[in-house]
């Protein structure tokens with residue numbers, strides 16, 4: 565018999581009726597997108613289970629952890645160091661919403677021409693359907709793009725504790741100093757909220773846990789360079805999406821098991837598509853769960869396979885590990901700053917590192933084409949799509965630019981463009 569989570573949801577303040585509708589839509593969407601795939605690795609069953617229990621068992625774990633005095637910290641950006649949260653024995657969860665929920669409510673506070681990601685997290689909170697937001701003791705915003713930074717001013721009125729982190733805009737010495745000083749402020753905030761003091765040992769342990777998770781995701785990315793590709797882009801995207809919610813050691817273990825299985829597939833020459841199938845790299849805005857729209861179109865309507873994501877829910881978010889050597893909290897914080905300051909989000913200006921990384925990924929993963937995914941009204945990524953396209957086309961790699969939102973209205977139009985693009989790269 566399945567567990568009844570309704571009393572727990574009610575206690576968190578969930579709108580049960582709206583939540584039922586959301587869960588039905590999500591459950592059906594997941595079935596249509598994920599269960600229709602063939603030849604999935606056995607290990608994906610664990611991630612299927614996590615999705616089935618995404619508002620159930622995992623939330624119960626958060627509620628139980630809070631009852632033991634642990635703090636839950638909700639975040640929207642890969643610039644927020646999970647290492648620091650773990651160092652106060654906290655739990656970090658991603659709050660970006662990938663579905664168009666509560667749009668009307670959100671548009672009472674935000675202009676229509678705000679990107680779907682921002683409207684999404686507003687809609688989920690205003691509609692009281694996200695148990696992760698409601699279970700968070702502290703929510704962290706960051707001054708990255710203008711949309712987010714202005715939206716947090718209003719969002720602060722709708723959550724109990726919002727900590728906004730300032731962000732540099734340039735990769736200069738001064739920029740690095742800003743990031744460092746903001747991380748120190750965040751560390752102090754975490755100590756206040758949790759009533760714990762970060763020690764060298766607790767921080768080193770946090771670093772090692774997150775390195776373990778990123779290491780497993782790096783291994784997964786490298787295996788996708790094989791031809792035939794051993795895993796679909798949709799499944800690899802799901803692994804990256806779930807990395808923001810699941811218990812880190814359990815997640816790391818499950819991804820390593822999937823990688824063991826993929827290694828065997830590669831050895832046996834097995835893949836999710838035949839050898840020589842067109843290979844696509846996705847690049848651009850993050851795809852938060854359950855945003856599977858474009859990857860689903862690519863992999864269900866064409867013979868192509870997605871072999872990588874140059875995205876914050878993907879390689880931009882996981883690239884590089886934190887050096888865990890250092891004899892003081894200050895030294896370890898420096899190492900954290902070193903790692904995070906390398907993230908090449910389009911909010912930085914100029915941002916040549918991202919162009920280099922897209923080119924490098926396309927080469928390493930043997931991509932035949934790149935789809936640049938931009939959310940409408942996201943100026944940083946939509947504007948940077950031009951330089952990305954020019955850099956790749958210099959290397960002879962064709963690019964398709966797709967600007968879209970969370971609605972399903974443009975699915976047919978995108979399908980037609982994606983089909984034509986794949987035909988073009990097939991030659």
Ligand code: SF4
Pocket residue numbers: 640641642643708709849850876907909910911
């Ligand atoms: S795209 Fe930029 S603002 Fe968005 S999650 Fe990534 S680093 Fe943060």
Ligand code: SF4
Pocket residue numbers: 679680681682708709710711712849850939941942943944945
């Ligand atoms: S997708 Fe673009 S506009 Fe939207 S929150 Fe991210 S950086 Fe800002």
